Amino acid sequence: MPSNLRIDPERLWATLMETSSIGATPKGGINRQTLTAEDSAVRSWFKRQTEALGCKVTIDEVGNMFALRPGRQAGLAPIALGSHLDTQPTGGKFDGNLGVLGALEALRTLTNAGYETNAPIVVVNWTNEEGARFAPAMLGSGVFAGVYSRAEADAIADIEGVNFGVALDAIGWRGATRAGAMKLSAYLELHIEQGPILEAEDKTIGVVTGVQGVRWYEFIVSGRESHAGTTPMPRRADALAACARLIGDVRAIALAHAPTAVGTVGQVEVKPNSPNVIPGEVRMTIDLRHHDDATLAAMEAELYASVDRVSGEEKVEVVRRKLHDLAAIKFHPDCIAAVREAARALGYSQREIISGAGHDAVHMSRITPSAMIFIPCKDGLSHNEAESASREDCAAGAQVLLEAALALDAKLASGAL
Ligand SMILES: [Zn+2]
Numbered sequence: 001m002p003s004n005l006r007i008d009p010e011r012l013w014a015t016l017m018e019t020s021s022i023g024a025t026p027k028g029g030i031n032r033q034t035l036t037a038e039d040s041a042v043r044s045w046f047k048r049q050t051e052a053l054g055c056k057v058t059i060d061e062v063g064n065m066f067a068l069r070p071g072r073q074a075g076l077a078p079i080a081l082g083s084h085l086d087t088q089p090t091g092g093k094f095d096g097n098l099g100v101l102g103a104l105e106a107l108r109t110l111t112n113a114g115y116e117t118n119a120p121i122v123v124v125n126w127t128n129e130e131g132a133r134f135a136p137a138m139l140g141s142g143v144f145a146g147v148y149s150r151a152e153a154d155a156i157a158d159i160e161g162v163n164f165g166v167a168l169d170a171i172g173w174r175g176a177t178r179a180g181a182m183k184l185s186a187y188l189e190l191h192i193e194q195g196p197i198l199e200a201e202d203k204t205i206g207v208v209t210g211v212q213g214v215r216w217y218e219f220i221v222s223g224r225e226s227h228a229g230t231t232p233m234p235r236r237a238d239a240l241a242a243c244a245r246l247i248g249d250v251r252a253i254a255l256a257h258a259p260t261a262v263g264t265v266g267q268v269e270v271k272p273n274s275p276n277v278i279p280g281e282v283r284m285t286i287d288l289r290h291h292d293d294a295t296l297a298a299m300e301a302e303l304y305a306s307v308d309r310v311s312g313e314e315k316v317e318v319v320r321r322k323l324h325d326l327a328a329i330k331f332h333p334d335c336i337a338a339v340r341e342a343a344r345a346l347g348y349s350q351r352e353i354i355s356g357a358g359h360d361a362v363h364m365s366r367i368t369p370s371a372m373i374f375i376p377c378k379d380g381l382s383h384n385e386a387e388s389a390s391r392e393d394c395a396a397g398a399q400v401l402l403e404a405a406l407a408l409d410a411k412l413a414s415g416a417l
Contacts, residue, residue, distance in 0.1 A: 031088075061176070079122070086127070138359070138363055187361060240270055
């Protein structure tokens with residue numbers, strides 16, 4: 001049975017639209033990159049709204065914000081609900097925002113009803129989820145989960161050479177609390193899917209069971225620069241021709257592990273990049289993803305075999321470097337069950353889904369039972385000013401978030417989580 005608490009769809013929508021004016025772009029999106037004046041403005045707004053509900057707001061040493069509503073049982077660690085309020089330079093209104101504002105709506109619903117949870121509920125706004133200004137993405141939650149140190153975060157420079165630590169101090173949102181000091185019972189994150197599956201299948205709720213693993217590689221392909229008119233074909237060592245074969249193989253490898261594997265060559269730099277010189281060097285990047293680490297390892301082995309074959313046949317040398325290796329994440333069975341059961345009890349159509357993108361929940365799942373809730377977004381579009389989700393789907397997502405949190409709260413009180 002679902003609770004008799006119902007979130008207010010109009011209030012949630014109005015809040016989404018209200019905050020989208022902070023950093024609004026002419027094309028209807030948001031440019032609210034992390035640690036900018038716009039980020040600072042939305043942080044002030046978030047603090048005011050949650051304090052108005054009686055929450056105690058704390059900020060940690062990397063600027064993560066925690067709005068805590070107490071529970072009635074001493075000794076239970078808070079259940080965290082959240083996401084991020086920073087955006088891409090040409091971001092949309094929903095990526096991240098829905099997760100924080102949906103959690104705020106849940107908080108408002110609990111407060112208006114005078115409902116007491118057993119455990120405290122804490123709504124979190126993570127710093128720099130997007131990674132657009134300071135790479136890597138998911139930085140605030142990463143420091144919170146112990147993946148990066150505060151010193152490592154502080155030292156990251158943006159394109160203008162400004163360090164994360166300097167920018168955080170400059171906007172005045174560095175708190176005194178050590179990141180990760182707050183112990184949590186569980187973490188739930190509501191998010192738009194950022195892909196086309198829920199919309200295509202006409203499902204309202206995605207029960208996210210995990211996040212696919214990601215491996216990034218950089219290859220430097222070295223051949224021999226020579227004259228395009230005078231060098232016979234059999235005598236060439238054409239780095240770009242070799243690169244083209246590798247691009248074809250990356251596609252073939254992903255297709256061989258269909259439908260869930262993906263493979264992308266997103267960057268190619270050719271030297272000397274002249275119309276009548278056979279390319280002597282190419283730098284290329286490869287992005288491979290799959291939700292199963294064993295399959296991802298097999299894809300990597302196929303990629304390396306392709307490199308050996310192509311470099312021999314094309315008479316080039318390939319120096320390869322792995323840039324990233326993020327293991328696939330499986331969310332906690334109890335949290336997944338809470339989401340699935342909430343969607344079922346509320347009568348929403350649902351399907352299980354693997355997240356193709358990274359989220360703060362990836363890092364959180366290392367330290368506390370975690371799961372995510374997806375709702376459809378129009379045309380699967382995200383990281384785009386035209387990003388769009390319906391009022392009804394946003395409301396359904398927030399309602400499932402609240403209901404799943406209450407289910408986890410009941411489980412906690414009975415000692416079953
Ligand atoms: Zn996001």
